[in-house]
Amino acid sequence: MIKNLNVDVHHLARVEGHGNIKVRVTDGALVEARWDIVETPRFFEVMLKGKHYTAAGILTARICGICSIGHCLASVRATENAFGITIPETARKLRLLTKHGETLQSHVLHLFFLAAPDFLGLPSAIPLKDLNPDVFGVAARLKGLANRICDVVAGRTTHPVSIQVGGMAKLPDPRVLRELKAALENSTDDLNAAVELFTTLEIPQFERETEFVSLKSERNYAFIGGRLLSTDGVERAESEYRAMTNEYVTESNTSKWCKLSRESFAVGALARVNNNYHRLHGKARGVAVKFDLAPICYNPFMCNIAQLVECVHVVHDSIRIIDELLDGGPAPTQVEVVPRAGVGVGAVEVPRGILYHEYEYGDDGRVVRANCVIPTTQNNANIHFDMADLVVQYAAEDDMTDEKLELLCSMLVRSYDPCISCSVH
Amino acid sequence: MKHLKIEQNCPRIGVFDFTGCEGCALQLANKEETLGAFLDAIEVVNFREVSSAARQDYDVALIDGAITRPDEVERIKAIREQATLLVAMGSCACFGGVNRQKNAYDLDAANREVYGDCPKETMPTMSVKEVVPVDLEIPGCPVNKDEIERVVQHLVWGLPLPSYAFPVCLQCKQRYTICRFDMGESCLGPITRAGCNAPCPAGGLGCWGCRGPAEAPNYDEFFALCKERGFTRQEIVDRLSFFGGFDISPSTDPWPDVNAVANEMEV
Numbered sequence: 205m206i207k208n209l210n211v212d213v214h215h216l217a218r219v220e221g222h223g224n225i226k227v228r229v230t231d232g233a234l235v236e237a238r239w240d241i242v243e244t245p246r247f248f249e250v251m252l253k254g255k256h257y258t259a260a261g262i263l264t265a266r267i268c269g270i271c272s273i274g275h276c277l278a279s280v281r282a283t284e285n286a287f288g289i290t291i292p293e294t295a296r297k298l299r300l301l302t303k304h305g306e307t308l309q310s311h312v313l314h315l316f317f318l319a320a321p322d323f324l325g326l327p328s329a330i331p332l333k334d335l336n337p338d339v340f341g342v343a344a345r346l347k348g349l350a351n352r353i354c355d356v357v358a359g360r361t362t363h364p365v366s367i368q369v370g371g372m373a374k375l376p377d378p379r380v381l382r383e384l385k386a387a388l389e390n391s392t393d394d395l396n397a398a399v400e401l402f403t404t405l406e407i408p409q410f411e412r413e414t415e416f417v418s419l420k421s422e423r424n425y426a427f428i429g430g431r432l433l434s435t436d437g438v439e440r441a442e443s444e445y446r447a448m449t450n451e452y453v454t455e456s457n458t459s460k461w462c463k464l465s466r467e468s469f470a471v472g473a474l475a476r477v478n479n480n481y482h483r484l485h486g487k488a489r490g491v492a493v494k495f496d497l498a499p500i501c502y503n504p505f506m507c508n509i510a511q512l513v514e515c516v517h518v519v520h521d522s523i524r525i526i527d528e529l530l531d532g533g534p535a536p537t538q539v540e541v542v543p544r545a546g547v548g549v550g551a552v553e554v555p556r557g558i559l560y561h562e563y564e565y566g567d568d569g570r571v572v573r574a575n576c577v578i579p580t581t582q583n584n585a586n587i588h589f590d591m592a593d594l595v596v597q598y599a600a601e602d603d604m605t606d607e608k609l610e611l612l613c614s615m616l617v618r619s620y621d622p623c624i625s626c627s628v629h
Numbered sequence: 630m631k632h633l634k635i636e637q638n639c640p641r642i643g644v645f646d647f648t649g650c651e652g653c654a655l656q657l658a659n660k661e662e663t664l665g666a667f668l669d670a671i672e673v674v675n676f677r678e679v680s681s682a683a684r685q686d687y688d689v690a691l692i693d694g695a696i697t698r699p700d701e702v703e704r705i706k707a708i709r710e711q712a713t714l715l716v717a718m719g720s721c722a723c724f725g726g727v728n729r730q731k732n733a734y735d736l737d738a739a740n741r742e743v744y745g746d747c748p749k750e751t752m753p754t755m756s757v758k759e760v761v762p763v764d765l766e767i768p769g770c771p772v773n774k775d776e777i778e779r780v781v782q783h784l785v786w787g788l789p790l791p792s793y794a795f796p797v798c799l800q801c802k803q804r805y806t807i808c809r810f811d812m813g814e815s816c817l818g819p820i821t822r823a824g825c826n827a828p829c830p831a832g833g834l835g836c837w838g839c840r841g842p843a844e845a846p847n848y849d850e851f852f853a854l855c856k857e858r859g860f861t862r863q864e865i866v867d868r869l870s871f872f873g874g875f876d877i878s879p880s881t882d883p884w885p886d887v888n889a890v891a892n893e894m895e896v
Contacts, residue, residue, distance in 0.1 A: 218678065218680065220651050245749050246728055249743055251734075259867060262837060263871075313658065317658065330680065347658075347659075359832020362656065363770060366834070625650055
């Protein structure tokens with residue numbers, strides 16, 4: 205059968221920010237398959253110039269409403285590296301704890317509110333409130349728990365206040381930490397329910413070989429700082445992030461594109477699981493096994509499952525961190541900050557992948573030059589090239605229609621959980 | 630429809646995002662303990678970030694983000710045509726937010742710096758009310774979900790809307806937070822509009838004024854205090870100019886004293 209297919213999505217729904225999908229198959233042959241970012245640019249790198257080091261993290265948190273904690277962490281880390289500051293151990297633990305809170309918040313938001321409706325044949329998660337109050341309750345409770353972690357540790361979930369250059373501005377009350385630990389321990393039923401829900405959903409079978417980039421650490425499942433690693437065998441220091449990202453501008457996108465060993469690469473939960481599978485918490489690895497998720501997985505739709513696996517990991521790792529904080533007792537969370545001229549890079553694994561901030565400072569502690577490379581910026585080319593292969597594979601099916609293809613292409617994009625306003629910044 | 634024998638409306642709400650981080654729209658899904666009740670009280674008919682079903686028969690439009698490109702001007706005008714009540718939600722929609730900082734730079738040069746020889750379309754940042762009439766402003770970066778809930782309670786049950794004429798300082802005292810000035814940091818709490826419940830000073834950060842000025846702020850005393858505590862004019866201007874809520878340009882004079890006192894600080 206000779207087939208013509210057309211998909212034209214203007215401002216795709218259930219993703220953060222504005223992107224368009226355009227697919228055309230004529231007489232059974234692929235003519236075009238495009239993923240274009242049309243978000244308005246905000247010029248954060250320009251606005252950063254002249255900013256005092258105390259303001260850089262406050263400003264860059266505003267790059268993203270979902271991963272503002274990650275941006276703030278990358279920002280203060282870049283500044284601390286530029287100034288040659290080592291933060292106290294307690295601050296390091298608190299930062300990882302609030303990072304876990306954000307990872308859980310963002311993943312639950314994506315899995316239940318953005319991705320799941322496609323698998324359940326719903327336009328949004330709102331009808332679940334009445335159709336399946338149990339599932340809606342699981343999602344609301346897990347997201348509430350995640351936000352609670354961030355509120356307690358970072359002072360606020362969106363646009364944190366306690367993450368500052370030199371450490372953390374406050375040490376949470378031990379009583380509050382104990383409450384948080386109890387809430388985390390009590391969340392296992394909800395996590396199990398989330399896992400059960402996803403075992404009933406049908407993940408599309410599609411693979412395209414690509415390169416996966418993430419942080420790497422010898423000690424743990426890396427989230428804050430470390431070496432940079434790709435599945436094609438490239439390994440670099442944190443400060444060499446430019447060689448790992450190679451940003452370039454394209455005509456039709458307000459987001460830049462990136463490449464490394466191939467025409468594109470991917471970052472995010474799937475990249476982290478692919479690179480650091482053996483450093484996952486045992487319970488999280490158990491979930492991965494349940495879904496046959498093992499490195500190297502080339503199915504982008506499995507990014508959803510990788511996020512689910514990470515939800516389990518961060519809950520268990522958060523309990524460990526709280527135990528250590530409680531055992532450690534009162535301890536300093538900040539060191540004195542003495543600005544100096546220099547350059548620093550901060551790399552942090554935010555929910556959608558590896559994020560880099562780089563600042564050059566003058567003697568006065570004000571930014572001279574700044575550069576931010578965003579996870580979704582690194583993913584956009586990979587999504588674009590995935591789409592062509594996806595369309596070719598599915599267009600060959602006899603019963604393929606415009607509507608079905610639109611859903612598949614939309615689901616592909618959503619699997620990457622793109623943060624589009626972030627990617628343009 | 631009646632609830633507890635009280636007549637209630639079920640407003641049809643549309644949420645629309647422009648230039649910004651979409652963090653304010655995200656707050657609508659927060660406060661999970663009341664999320665179900667919140668969603669029961671309203672009908673969400675258009676919210677691209679969470680739903681692929683979109684209708685155009687909304688009464689209330691919640692606007693997230695600033696206006697920074699010609700196509701956004703056209704979009705917001707069309708939304709204004711439809712909406713009975715248009716709400717600017719968050720500092721970007723109310724004042725331009727951090728995006729307004731961009732206006733201090735040459736945009737062609739900024740474009741070249743970020744995109745090289747492939748510049749992208751942009752224009753100086755505007756708040757929503759600089760483009761279309763706005764019925765209600767809820768500032769904040771991000772906006773506080775409690776305040777959104779109060780707006781919804783107002784729309785649904787006709788409850789009065791509280792206005793926060795007083796500054797953040799008062800809410801800070803109410804929660805026994807140690808004054809940031811006493812910790813050696815400057816803070817815009819004495820002159821910034823309350824309603825946020827002062828989370829920043831409680832988390833160890835002086836106020837950066839995301840909610841804009843309180844009603845009739847005492848700038849004279851504020852600048853005198855800053856000067857007395859040894860802060861430079863630059864430090865205070867850094868904060869005043871951050872979220873776009875304070876007008877600090879010398880040519881405009883809604884608060885002529887600001888410039889007079891701020892300039893005096895320079896000595």
